[in-house]
Amino acid sequence: MHLYNDLFTPAQKKLLEETSEYTETRLAKDAKHFDETGEYPQELLEYFFQKKVFELVSSGDRADLAAFFEIIRIVSTKFAALASIMLTQAFYAIVPVSQFGTESQKSKLLAQLVDRQKIGAFGLTEESETSQNSTDVKTVAWETKTGWEISGEKKYLSNAPIADVFLIVAATRQLDGKEGQGLFIIDQGTPGLKINEPMNKMGVRSLPVAGASLNHVKVSADSLLGQKAEGKKQVEIVMNLMKLAVAIQALGIAQGSFTKGLDYLNLVRRIGNRLIDNQDIQYRMADLRTNIYSAEAFVRQIILTDPQNTIDVAMAKLLTANVAVDATETIIQLTGGYGYMKDSEIERYVRDAKITAIYGGSSRSQKEIIAKHWIENR
Numbered sequence: 530m531h532l533y534n535d536l537f538t539p540a541q542k543k544l545l546e547e548t549s550e551y552t553e554t555r556l557a558k559d560a561k562h563f564d565e566t567g568e569y570p571q572e573l574l575e576y577f578f579q580k581k582v583f584e585l586v587s588s589g590d591r592a593d594l595a596a597f598f599e600i601i602r603i604v605s606t607k608f609a610a611l612a613s614i615m616l617t618q619a620f621y622a623i624v625p626v627s628q629f630g631t632e633s634q635k636s637k638l639l640a641q642l643v644d645r646q647k648i649g650a651f652g653l654t655e656e657s658e659t660s661q662n663s664t665d666v667k668t669v670a671w672e673t674k675t676g677w678e679i680s681g682e683k684k685y686l687s688n689a690p691i692a693d694v695f696l697i698v699a700a701t702r703q704l705d706g707k708e709g710q711g712l713f714i715i716d717q718g719t720p721g722l723k724i725n726e727p728m729n730k731m732g733v734r735s736l737p738v739a740g741a742s743l744n745h746v747k748v749s750a751d752s753l754l755g756q757k758a759e760g761k762k763q764v765e766i767v768m769n770l771m772k773l774a775v776a777i778q779a780l781g782i783a784q785g786s787f788t789k790g791l792d793y794l795n796l797v798r799r800i801g802n803r804l805i806d807n808q809d810i811q812y813r814m815a816d817l818r819t820n821i822y823s824a825e826a827f828v829r830q831i832i833l834t835d836p837q838n839t840i841d842v843a844m845a846k847l848l849t850a851n852v853a854v855d856a857t858e859t860i861i862q863l864t865g866g867y868g869y870m871k872d873s874e875i876e877r878y879v880r881d882a883k884i885t886a887i888y889g890g891s892s893r894s895q896k897e898i899i900a901k902h903w904i905e906n907r
């Protein structure tokens with residue numbers, strides 16, 4: 530698909546070519562090891578910091594943003610967990626600071642997040658009746674004479690076990706009685722902040738994830754992102770970009786699985802035709818390819834035209850997660866016992882695809898967003 534041909538500068542095109550080359554050689558070779566061990570792929574991530582890809586996220590330029598999304602898609606074709614680590618750093622750390630930070634917060638943090646001196650994590654999800662899109666946050670920040678005191682529990686923070694800095698979403702209680710919501714910048718090691726043990730996961734296994742508890746964590750007044758308790762609006766903007774990133778990741782996983790599947794279906798068998806010579810298999814692959822490419826066109830259009838259209842973004846995430854789960858399950862079915870075996874590296878795509886229907890807000894909560902305004906406008 531060549532939708533972006535006129536959009537990218539020669540420098541952006543070169544970066545994408547280098548990413549493809551690195552993905553096809555190094556990432557394709559190493560992903561299996563990291564999936565089996567669950568180790569953090571520090572050295573592989575380093576490559577992208579050296580290439581300065583995270584600058585694309587903080588520049589505020591639409592073509593830069595589209596180029597970064599392309600990098601996430603390409604990396605996800607071979608190593609989805611690395612893409613998860615990258616999209617967390619980009620959209621859960623760099624974007625909030627670059628879009629809402631005060632000049633002082635940006636000068637302290639932004640360059641360090643972009644060039645790898647600091648890794649960030651974002652804590653929104655909590656144990657509650659509703660999922661991540663909820664505005665019902667139980668973690669509370671009380672304003673004090675010198676700053677804020679924060680208590681609560683957060684679950685499933687990507688990159689938390691290796692993070693240097695945390696952006697924590699909390700309900701705010703100001704001294705003047707006003708209530709709101711804010712994002713708080715909290716350094717690792719701040720007394721009262723405890724990061725739990727890393728969790729063992731079904732897929733994206735080398736993405737480090739842990740819960741966090743905050744027990745009367747005291748931070749300065751300067752820790753409130755943007756110095757404004759405007760968390761609801763900020764979270765919506767952050768989550769829209771995160772959902773587009775997950776949508777793009779889902780497409781990369783579907784495409785990677787499709788390519789691996791097709792390679793196997795094309796193999797000459799000792800007895801009988803190649804699997805791809807069966808018309809039924811051709812038709813199922815044709816359906817998959819059509820679904821993947823039409824979903825990709827839809828997501829790219831939103832990225833280029835209206836990435837903050839919350840309903841369109843919800844549709845993009847819902848659609849692409851469904852496409853990824855369907856594509857990876859179909860491929861494992863069509864490749865039979867071969868695909869089921871770890872060595873084929875086909876089963877990993879099934880496990881990795883599932884996360885795209887869960888994190889960034891579950892598929893069910895995307896349906897809620899899409900349907901909500903029909904009810905509200907009645």
Ligand SMILES: Cc1cc2nc3c(=O)[nH]c(=O)nc-3n(C[C@H](O)[C@H](O)[C@H](O)COP(=O)(O)OP(=O)(O)OC[C@H]3O[C@@H](n4cnc5c(N)ncnc54)[C@H](O)[C@@H]3O)c2cc1C
Nearest residue numbers: 651652653654659660661685686687887888889890891893
């Ligand atoms: C690997 C991983 C990384 C993550 N990283 C982060 C991160 O960095 N930061 C962060 O803040 N969060 C993160 N999350 C959290 C993630 O966004 C949530 O898991 C997701 O939003 C779903 O919320 P939940 O787990 O609380 O599920 P729940 O809200 O408990 O929902 C469980 C299931 O029930 C369904 N359900 C819920 N309520 C209803 C209802 N009323 N009626 C019918 N069905 C319902 C949901 O759709 C879902 O399918 C991560 C999660 C994972 C697994």
